[in-house]
Amino acid sequence: MTNHFLLQDANLKPHLQHIIDYPADPLYNSFIMTGNLFGGTLALEQMRQAFIKKYPEREILQYQGNAIQQLIKSSPLELLLNFHQLHQNLLVILLADLELSRWTKEEQNKLALFLKSLTKNHIQVAVSTSIIANQGYSNSSSITPELWSWFMSGREYTVQSKHLIYTKDLTCALTLEQDEKRFKFLSRWRKSYHFGELYPGILTQDNNLEFNPLMDMRLGLCWFGNFDPPCYIFPRAICPNCGKVKLIPYSCIASMLSGGHVIKFHCLNCHERLATNDALDYYQVLRTYGTRPYYRTKRSNRL
Numbered sequence: 001m002t003n004h005f006l007l008q009d010a011n012l013k014p015h016l017q018h019i020i021d022y023p024a025d026p027l028y029n030s031f032i033m034t035g036n037l038f039g040g041t042l043a044l045e046q047m048r049q050a051f052i053k054k055y056p057e058r059e060i061l062q063y064q065g066n067a068i069q070q071l072i073k074s075s076p077l078e079l080l081l082n083f084h085q086l087h088q089n090l091l092v093i094l095l096a097d098l099e100l101s102r103w104t105k106e107e108q109n110k111l112a113l114f115l116k117s118l119t120k121n122h123i124q125v126a127v128s129t130s131i132i133a134n135q136g137y138s139n140s141s142s143i144t145p146e147l148w149s150w151f152m153s154g155r156e157y158t159v160q161s162k163h164l165i166y167t168k169d170l171t172c173a174l175t176l177e178q179d180e181k182r183f184k185f186l187s188r189w190r191k192s193y194h195f196g197e198l199y200p201g202i203l204t205q206d207n208n209l210e211f212n213p214l215m216d217m218r219l220g221l222c223w224f225g226n227f228d229p230p231c232y233i234f235p236r237a238i239c240p241n242c243g244k245v246k247l248i249p250y251s252c253i254a255s256m257l258s259g260g261h262v263i264k265f266h267c268l269n270c271h272e273r274l275a276t277n278d279a280l281d282y283y284q285v286l287r288t289y290g291t292r293p294y295y296r297t298k299r300s301n302r303l
Helices: 013-021 037-054 066-074 077-081 105-120 145-153 176-189 280-290
Strands: 005-007 031-035 059-064 090-098 124-129 155-159 164-166 218-221 225-227 247-255 260-267 273-276
Touching (some): 031 037, 037 059, 037 124, 037 164, 037 280, 059 066, 105 124, 218 280, 247 280, 260 280
Parallel strands (some): 031 124, 031 155, 090 124
Antiparallel strands (some): 005 164, 218 225, 247 260, 260 273
16 A cells, blocks of 8 residues: 555654664653654655565564454553563564544553553554644543553654655546547537446536645545545545646545546646546555544535
8 A cells, every 4th residue: 555655754763763773672661653644654654675685584564453452452461561571572663543532441451561561661653643742641532541651651753644655547537628629529418428438527516615834624434334534544646747746636526427436636836736536555544544523514515
């Protein structure tokens, strides 16, 4: 999934390199990345590959999403506290996309004790998480004091969305000019379309939208529902028209006739618009990070 995504953050690189060169350094253990969850996940993947290359004889463990919670829920506390004895060659454990909204207090406390035990036994811990950064425990009432104490004992770095880039070539995507021509000529005499073909007017129907960097995107996914996450949490793409990294996603709606989920982009620089049903990796990011419960569209907004 990460083949077409880059995290270009010059300020983060020295921190990651220090951890790779000196794993379990107390100044960087635990290392906690807040802010953009997908950006943190990309950073952890970079670390994982670097650790494997530099320490091929050591064990590198990574858990992502629900797998983290499943590990904590299914493991007795005694096992978690002695995890280092079961994995005596363990160098680092990476926890990607630690989203805590559905964790019970018992699970949070077990997680905190587990992570504290790892750092105490000189195992590097690096995490990307949804814990609210720099707001204090009183403003994060869903976090238990035990887990918050672990969070405050670690080294925090905020990953910003602006450093995320989608690198896939979108020159074959449908442009606004092409759609306007198709809508003008084809819609007069053609009433049916081939499966997977984007219908005429798919972009021109959005002419009245007000585009801006802080706008919410329209996300309607099969079996998931309707959501309105802010577009800035997703990677920007390279505009094939002006070459700037200014394409933001503003819509992704399920359309069986158009070949699945059609993603529509708008360029903040040249105002080009694109539509594509051939960006499965980007769709997976939208599905994973845009369908959080707090992004669910309120019923009143859909009336």
